[in-house]
Amino acid sequence: MKKRIQIALAVILSVSVQHALAGIAVVVGASSPIEPISKEEDIVKVFLGKKKTLSGSQILPVDQTEGSPTRSVFYKDIVKKTETQLTAYWARLIFTGKAQAPQSVGGDNDVKNVVATNPNLIGYIDEGAIDDTVKVIFKK
């Protein structure tokens, strides 16, 4: 039984990793005034709390929960920080009252749900999860 669960887990993990390799889309709600971004650096700055406006609007990044495959790819390929570095980075900002780490809301669907309801929120999802509730402002 234990073995079967392990196999099932391994299958799920490998499927989700492959799934995540499709690419990352940074998204806002479909009706958000935020315009597409060409500079990857701006995305990094938004998710590291260094940039608080885009296209003249206040923005608030939302994160995916630790362990989500999309999150791993996003931080590895775009932000280029390990989870450990990220934790240390936010500790430095949080304990100086400078900024709070983005709120973790869950996986791709949760991010879509949340950004669709607030034009100031910005999140990232797997490319395969894009639908008409969101507007893609950056893709990698």
Added chain:
Amino acid sequence: MNINRLALITVITSTASMTAYGNSVEQLTNQVKQLNQRLLDQEQRLRINGFATVGVVQQDLEEGYHRGITDELNWRRYSKAALQFTFNIDENTSFVTQLISRGEEDFDTTAEWMYLKHNFGNGWSTKIGRLRKPNYILSEFFDVGYAMPWTQPPVEVYGVLEESANYEAIDFTYDFEIGDWSAFAQAQYGRSETDSSVSPDLFAFNFNMNYDYLTLRAGYSRADTFFQPDSDIGTLSVGVNAAYEAAYASAGLTFDGQVGLNEETAQLAQFFGVAAMYDSDTWLLMAEFNSLEFDGLGVDEDGFYLVGGYRFGQFMPFISYARSESTDDDDREAPITMNPVVDGAVVATQLSFNKEQDRFSLGLRYDFKPGIAFKIQYDSVDTGDTIGEFDTFPSEDTTDVISATVDLVF
């Protein structure tokens, strides 16, 4: 926020809406939107973060070093825990309190930070309340062991801050961008009072810029400062002042270069510091230099450190060198009278203030999961002929220090 519940609400309402009329569909959708928004707002309103260090430290000599570290294993000196509450009053105003319990203070809990912050927009913000002096690159997270390589930041540089880290002040910060660099400039004014010293009007300025892996900072602060007469350093200063005054009086002169012991005799203290940090996914390199200059007889001191670490996955071995020394030994030791008894007494006191300390450290940090790190460190400390950072004159010039900590943030 409970996202499952949120998703469930969305599912239920959207299922319900299929059977409803057009305008009630819209109504329900709006309700869901409002509900989502409210849940998100609630989560944003109060945030609780914390950090802790559990550590042990021991050195070779019997004499107390750096506030009580001896040849017996010390479980308290490095151990501490803190909770920080951030209450967001509205989207631009927040109140932050950080409570900390330190082992070396019998785990008594004190408010390390306690301030109101307001963003004016366009990068301008203000803080008022109990703040941390922005003396160093690590000042503001000096207690957060997790955010630094060592088990404890080098006392050669951070020793000055440890004694008087926080004060009551108002701060103005301007965040801006210079090309691809993110920068901020900070100005503070406040009153600092500790068990040993008082600075009634302290001004501090800080400039910091960051690009990618590189951070640079420079800071300057100044304040007329005096020592509390009943503190250790105050008691010594009373003796030094008396000797100088007597010597000058015997020559028919008035001595006005005292160590300040009250607001009228306070002397100008200036503190200057520069630092650079390079933190990539493999290398961590840091360098920091600072200089304290005291008018009158107060001891001037320079300090610096260099540290380099390389990450092999979850392991980061590091090597560090730090040095501090008093820089006005000659001035303070100069004979002031031809009376050998008076001069002898003055020089003897001044010698006890002279300081020189080198530290060579080797350590290993192991991040066994994000948020928890284990560190072990060996230091070889050489204090020359001086007291260095010992609490009393050491019986030998060198000592070895071994320390280990578990640092976490949550």
